[in-house]
Amino acid sequence: MIRISGPIPLPSYMQLCLHDPAQGYYANRNAIGTAGDFITAPEISQMFGELIGVWCVSVWQAMGSPSSFVLAEAGPGKGTLMADLLRAATPVPGFRDAAKIRLIEASPLMIEQQKGRLGGCGYDVQWCNSLDGLPGGPIILVANEFLDCLPMRQFVKSGDIWRERCIGLDDHGKLVNVLGAAALEATRLPDLHEAEPDGAVFETAPARQAWIEQLATRINTEGGAALLIDYGHAASGFGDTFQAMRSQKYAEPLTEPGNADLTSHIDFAAVAEAAQNTGSVVSPTITQAQFLLAMGLMERAGSLGEGKDDAQQREISLAVERLASPEAMGELFKVLALADPSTAGKLAGLPPFAPAPSTRSN
Numbered sequence: 077m078i079r080i081s082g083p084i085p086l087p088s089y090m091q092l093c094l095h096d097p098a099q100g101y102y103a104n105r106n107a108i109g110t111a112g113d114f115i116t117a118p119e120i121s122q123m124f125g126e127l128i129g130v131w132c133v134s135v136w137q138a139m140g141s142p143s144s145f146v147l148a149e150a151g152p153g154k155g156t157l158m159a160d161l162l163r164a165a166t167p168v169p170g171f172r173d174a175a176k177i178r179l180i181e182a183s184p185l186m187i188e189q190q191k192g193r194l195g196g197c198g199y200d201v202q203w204c205n206s207l208d209g210l211p212g213g214p215i216i217l218v219a220n221e222f223l224d225c226l227p228m229r230q231f232v233k234s235g236d237i238w239r240e241r242c243i244g245l246d247d248h249g250k251l252v253n254v255l256g257a258a259a260l261e262a263t264r265l266p267d268l269h270e271a272e273p274d275g276a277v278f279e280t281a282p283a284r285q286a287w288i289e290q291l292a293t294r295i296n297t298e299g300g301a302a303l304l305i306d307y308g309h310a311a312s313g314f315g316d317t318f319q320a321m322r323s324q325k326y327a328e329p330l331t332e333p334g335n336a337d338l339t340s341h342i343d344f345a346a347v348a349e350a351a352q353n354t355g356s357v358v359s360p361t362i363t364q365a366q367f368l369l370a371m372g373l374m375e376r377a378g379s380l381g382e383g384k385d386d387a388q389q390r391e392i393s394l395a396v397e398r399l400a401s402p403e404a405m406g407e408l409f410k411v412l413a414l415a416d417p418s419t420a421g422k423l424a425g426l427p428p429f430a431p432a433p434s435t436r437s438n
């Protein structure tokens with residue numbers, strides 16, 4: 077494509093590398109887990125999905141325990157989070173009969189893994205490939221490490237202009253970064269952009285913004301809430317966060333198209349703004365550590381460890397460390413929730429809506 081029609085912007089490159097039906101990453105690679113390219117929180121410990129299950133039950137009850145609602149997950153990976161979530165939520169009377177599980181998943185390979193994991197769970201489970209495929213009614217949606225795979229654009233400061241970064245070919249046919257003709261208006265840049273040096277990068281993610289707007293609009297009209305967890309920053313800023321992961325290591329995003337996972341960090345301020353513009357109520361952005369600790373991570377770890385041998389106890393403390401310590405996932409990962417105004421009014425005591433733990437990020 078590049079040889080024939082010239083350099084392509086990052087969103088096209090990401091979309092092709094991740095989702096090409098024949099050669100795309102998600103069509104071919106065993107992405108997640110110790111044998112895959114990256115490990116996610118649900119794969120580290122069952123406690124992660126269980127605490128999210130407690131969150132979903134709290135929201136459902138705050139909504140008045142509707143007798144039918146959509147429990148959706150975007151980008152469910154191996155289905156582990158949903159399996160753990162359901163195990164924690166199922167004992168709550170009425171929950172199983174009320175919940176219609178809908179998994180939003182683009183990759184046929186992943187759908188097979190999710191079917192294997194959730195087959196026989198006793199719930200009505202169905203798949204769709206976008207928000208459009210969800211049935212009507214109140215909704216509770218969760219998404220862990222989903223927003224980071226949605227395509228983003230980069231703009232590079234060159235003189236007074238911020239020009240779009242594209243992918244082109246050098247004289248040897250190798251993929252390289254080039255600057256395209258499109259530019260970003262200064263009004264869309266964070267303050268202090270004039271102080272940034274030449275070569276500074278600013279990222280926008282129109283596809284992510286559009287997805288959030290669609291989700292928030294759906295939540296406003298039918299009632300409900302969403303919990304979004306991902307790596308990123310609470311305030312908009314400058315910097316190149318385009319990254320590739322292969323076999324648990326960072327790789328160069330341009331060297332192995334289709335063989336490495338491509339993602340970028342989430343600008344949570346931009347996500348919050350997109351949701352707020354539709355009339356949704358948005359929580360503060362807090363860290364994964366703050367969220368999990370406020371949801372009872374230590375208590376859950378304690379009860380999970382009861383009666384277990386030393387090795388199993390050690391494994392549980394290690395999982396707590398990986399999920400919540402600042403050196404691991406605790407601070408880089410952020411949590412943000414949104415809800416329709418009526419539901420949000422009843423979630424004031426639930427993290428991340430709840431009043432700030434003392435070390436809230438900003």
Ligand code: SAH
Nearest residue numbers: 116151152153180181182183186220221225
């Ligand atoms: N939430 C899981 C998996 C994260 S990986 C976990 O925490 O382990 C990202 C997931 O999103 C994968 O299942 C991938 O196939 C899916 N995905 C990526 N882009 C998507 C898109 N545009 N639409 C639907 N699913 C997508």
